[in-house]
Amino acid sequence: MKQFLVLMLLGSAAMAQNYQPSPENLKARQWFQDAKFGLFIHWGVYSVLGRGEWVMNNEKITVADYEKLPAQFNPTEFNPAEWVAMAKDAGMKYITITSKHHDGFAMWGTKQSDWDIVDRTPCHKDALKMLADECHRQGVKLFFYHSQLDWHNPDYFPRGHTGVSSGRPEQGDWYKYLDYMDNQLRELLTGYGEIGGIWFDGMWDKPDADWRLAKTYGLIHSLQPAAMVGSNHHLKPFDGEDFQMFEKDLPGGNTTGFSGKSEIGALPLETCETMNDAWGYNSNDKHFKSTTQLIQYLVKAAGNNANFLLNVGPMPNGKIQPEFIQNLHVMGEWLGKNGESVYGTRGGPVTPRPWGVTTQKPGKIYVHVLDWGDELLALPKLANVRSAIVLGSGQKVEVRQVDGGTLLRLPAGRDAVDTVIVLATDAHG
Numbered sequence: 001m002k003q004f005l006v007l008m009l010l011g012s013a014a015m016a017q018n019y020q021p022s023p024e025n026l027k028a029r030q031w032f033q034d035a036k037f038g039l040f041i042h043w044g045v046y047s048v049l050g051r052g053e054w055v056m057n058n059e060k061i062t063v064a065d066y067e068k069l070p071a072q073f074n075p076t077e078f079n080p081a082e083w084v085a086m087a088k089d090a091g092m093k094y095i096t097i098t099s100k101h102h103d104g105f106a107m108w109g110t111k112q113s114d115w116d117i118v119d120r121t122p123c124h125k126d127a128l129k130m131l132a133d134e135c136h137r138q139g140v141k142l143f144f145y146h147s148q149l150d151w152h153n154p155d156y157f158p159r160g161h162t163g164v165s166s167g168r169p170e171q172g173d174w175y176k177y178l179d180y181m182d183n184q185l186r187e188l189l190t191g192y193g194e195i196g197g198i199w200f201d202g203m204w205d206k207p208d209a210d211w212r213l214a215k216t217y218g219l220i221h222s223l224q225p226a227a228m229v230g231s232n233h234h235l236k237p238f239d240g241e242d243f244q245m246f247e248k249d250l251p252g253g254n255t256t257g258f259s260g261k262s263e264i265g266a267l268p269l270e271t272c273e274t275m276n277d278a279w280g281y282n283s284n285d286k287h288f289k290s291t292t293q294l295i296q297y298l299v300k301a302a303g304n305n306a307n308f309l310l311n312v313g314p315m316p317n318g319k320i321q322p323e324f325i326q327n328l329h330v331m332g333e334w335l336g337k338n339g340e341s342v343y344g345t346r347g348g349p350v351t352p353r354p355w356g357v358t359t360q361k362p363g364k365i366y367v368h369v370l371d372w373g374d375e376l377l378a379l380p381k382l383a384n385v386r387s388a389i390v391l392g393s394g395q396k397v398e399v400r401q402v403d404g405g406t407l408l409r410l411p412a413g414r415d416a417v418d419t420v421i422v423l424a425t426d427a428h429g
Contacts (some may be wrong), residue, residue: 018239019221022226024225024226025225025227025242028197028227028242029228029242029267029268032228032243032268033307033346034344035093035094035141035307035343036298036302036307036343036344036345037090037093037298037307037308037343038087038093038094038096038143038270038307039086039087039092039311039312039328040096040097040279040309040310040312041096041311041312041313041314042098042101042145042279042311042312042313043097043107043281043313044098044103044105044107045069045070045072045121046069046101046103046281047073047280047281047313047315048069048072050282050284050315051282051283052278052280052281052285052313053101053102053278053280054280055280056163056166057162057163061165061166062165062166062167063151063167064167066103066152066166067120070121071120071121071122073121073122073316074122074123074316074317075123075317076318077317077318077319078127078130078314078318078319080131080133081134081137083131083134083314083320084131084134084135084137084140085138086320086325086328087140087328088140090332091332091336092140092310093140094140095131095135095141095142095143096142096144096196097128097131097143097144097145098145099128099144099146099184100146100150100184101145101147102147102150102162102201102202104147104150104151104156105152107128108128108129108187108188109126109129110184111187112180112183112187113180115152128144128188129191129192132193136193141196142195142196143195143197143198143199143228144188144195144198144199145199145200145201146184146185146198146200147200148181148200148201148205149162149201149202149203149206150163150177150181150202151166152166152168153180154172155172155180156177157171157173157174157177158174158206160209161206162205163205175212178211178215181216182215182219185198185219186219189219189220189223194224194226195227196227197227197229197242197243198228199230199231199245200229200232200233201231202232204233204234213238213240214239217229217240217241218240230242230243230245234247234258234260234261234262235261236261236262236263237265242267242268243267243268243269243270244264244265244267244269244270245269245272245309246262246269246270246272247259247271248271248272248273248274249271250271250300250352251264251271252304269304269306269307270306271297271301271304271306271307271308272310273297273308273311275288275294275310275311278313279311279313280313281314281321282313288323288327291327291330291331291334291417292416292417294310294331295330295334295417296370296417296418298310298331299341299342299357299359299368299370299418300352300370302359303347303348303352303356303358303368304357305347310331312328337392338418338420340366341359341366341420341422344361345359345360345366346359346360346361347359348360348366348367349380349382350365350380355370355371355377356369356371357370363424363425364424364425365382365385365422365423366391366420366421367379367420367421367422367423368418368420369414369418370417370418372410374410375410375412376410377407377408377410378405378407379405379407379408380405380406381404381406382406383401383406384425385399385401385425386425387399388421388422388423388424389421389422389424390411390419390420390421392420395411397409397411397421
């Protein structure tokens with residue numbers, strides 16, 4: 001049996017290594033890297049309790065007790081048009097929403113079980129269909145976060161590191177569960193129009209299991225060749241994946257402890273972060289990040305050649321907290337003035353430094369001065385710089401080439417959030 005499993009895993013790996021992204025997928029990757037800024041939405045029946053999306057695990061709630069929550073989940077004020085308009089106002093180009101979190105509850109009318117928003121809640125509405133239709137109307141790409149981990153399904157067995165107090169029977173059929181997951185993904189990829197991609201999470205719960213990645217990833221790419229696959233497994237990307245994400249850290253960072261094994265691969269990059277400390281709605285979490293922190297994180301992400309996926313956790317009634325809306329609006333105003341230094345750029349020629357970062361596009365280098373009080377800023381040698389101005393005002397900035405470097409004389413009136421210096425270059429170097 002063990003030998004059979006080894007052969008099966010080797011066969012699966014060989015299949016994955018045959019993955020060649022389609023032309024549509026490669027085009028989508030470029031769009032993704034140009035987009036730079038997206039909205040993350042963690043929303044589910046856990047919002048009823050107002051203590052975050054991990055409440056079932058953290059408070060050792062059994063399946064029997066957790067199943068009482070959907071009857072109390074009636075988001076009568078959910079307005080997808082407002083959500084999408086809010087994202088656009090913030091300068092966001094795509095939305096990634098939880099189709100199913102670790103509690104297994106489907107936010108669409110799945111036919112694989114009745115553990116979903118249509119069958120179990122008083123609203124009886126397919127929230128994902130409503131949002132997908134609105135995204136298509138307003139021209140915003142939609143991605144689905146999908147948990148591979150499931151604290152509700154009895155076939156998610158043997159158990160992983162989490163959800164061990166759910167009260168499920170100590171038996172189940174692992175491959176039946178994977179079939180269930182693939183069938184749900186098939187629904188999402190065939191009934192909701194063009195999807196930007198699938199954002200997986202939860203593989204870390206059972207890192208040594210046979211997740212059948214080649215089959216699942218192959219299913220996604222066959223149904224929607226342009227759809228991008230990524231996984232928050234905190235490892236170097238596997239074959240068949242199209243982008244790499246980092247949770248609460250910039251690429252290469254590991255302040256949270258999640259990314260210790262996350263070597264940076266060659267795929268498009270994304271970092272995700274919360275506006276307070278919670279992903280799902282937490283009524284007691286008032287630890288909101290400032291708009292300066294959020295804008296600077298966006299800029300640092302771009303300087304690290306990554307997108308920024310910024311999260312909101314809607315309330316159970318379907319409304320988004322006013323603090324979130326206000327912060328997003330301020331970010332949108334900033335991008336309205338400074339967006340050219342973020343959208344369509346790649347990481348700049350100067351690697352991220354304590355004072356800030358650089359971004360670039362053909363013919364221009366953007367120097368983002370985030371934390372520097374001195375008049376002179378020394379950069380590594382940038383021999384092809386022709387002129388420099390402050391983005392927005394057009395104020396000229398003195399550039400001097402010195403031994404081993406390029407020196408900028410920064411303006412006296414500095415922007416407290418980000419002083420952006422535009423260096424005009426010979427686009428061909």
